[in-house]
Amino acid sequence: MDRIKKKLGFGFMRLPMNGDAIDTDQVCQMVDTFIENGFNYFDTAHGYHSGMSEEAIKTCLTSRYPRDSYVLTDKLTDPYFDKEEDIRPFFEKQLRICGVDYFDFYLMHAQGAGNYDKFRRCRAYETAFELKKEGKIRHVGLSFHDKAEVLERILNDYPEIEVVQIQFNYLDYEDPAVQSRKVYEVCRRYGKSVLIMEPVKGGNLASLPDDAAGPLKALGGSQASYAIRFAAGFDGVISVLSGMSNMTQLSDNISYMKDFKPLSDKETEAVSRVCAIMKGKHIIQCTACRYCTDGCPVHISIPDLFSCMNIREIYHNWNANFYYDEVYTINNGKASECIKCGKCEKVCPQHLPIRQLLEDVAREFEQVGQ
Secondary structure (H helix, E strand, O other): OOOOOOOEEEEOOOOOEEOOEEOHHHHHHHHHHHHHOOOOEEEOOOOHHHHOHHHHHHHHHHOOOOHHHOEEEEEEOHHHOOOHHHHHHHHHHHHHHHOOOOEEEEEEEEEOOOOHHHHHHOOHHHHHHHHHHOOOEEEEEEEEOOOHHHHHHHHHHOOOOOEEEEEOOOOOOOOOOOOHHHHHHHHHHOOOEEEEEOOOOOOHHHOOOHHHHHHHHOOOOOHHHHHHHHHHOOOOEEEEEEOOOOHHHHHHHHHHHOOOOOOOHHHHHHHHHHHHHHHOOOOOOOOOOOHHHHOOOOOEOHHHHHHHHHHHHHHOOOHHHHHHHHHHOOOOEOHHHOOOOOHHHHHOOOOOOHHHHHHHHHHHHHOOOO
């Protein structure tokens, strides 16, 4: 773990696109700039960008740089195995796609009460520990999306776990659904190193409404800077992931994380004021991870419809109607077409009541039920 040079990690989950393909030319430039500035931590998973993220890792990173110049994390995600015998071949496939012969970190992906029993039944953790003994994994861990008590159960069952990746940002810190603070405290109580995901909450903390952004304006930095520095300032945090989508975001992140300094008392107070304002708004706390859309049988673009709802709530903007009717539902399902199967709610890291929220969206944009 001491190979991680700086606390900013490059997440390959929201990469720049060129049509339906990843813009690998731009990603190569971003990787070069990232490494030139002394950063070396990269994160991917097989399902990111519909399977293209790992390929981009090989194209833009591993085929262009020596293996000891970067730290790479990949993950085992439950749709890709049904039994113990599936795991090792899938892992070897990930190594081939990424173009490496070992992963620095290998995480059991999106762990929670809904899928942990499957990982136990299929001996996923045991398989990862065996692969570590063989030198194909340096550190075994998990990424986590559930209540603190569930994490405590996992860490009791598998004390060999070395690292936990958690959702952690200033808006979720005391949120009872996400429990960022409580989950972090379990990690530290069990002596585990911490990786941070969603530090800007899917971009929400980098594009605040005007009134919420007010306390930060006088400080001079970008909105994202206070969110990422907030997360990076906690003990035991070894990297904070940012899903950077363009060179502008990358350059901004580098500017304050190259020589990282924790938030000052004045900055911490401003962040607290932002929290108070945001929590007074009736917005849907969606991070646009898009886990919900992969299995939707009627192809509802759920995060985009929630974004329309939030724009309507915050800005009272007529554009929300245009995007709802002419962009997000023109080739996908409308909110009213939800069949209430519940697949989306089972995989939602934010534990949102998606079916009910889609009813709210339908009433707002389709006048359903009015």
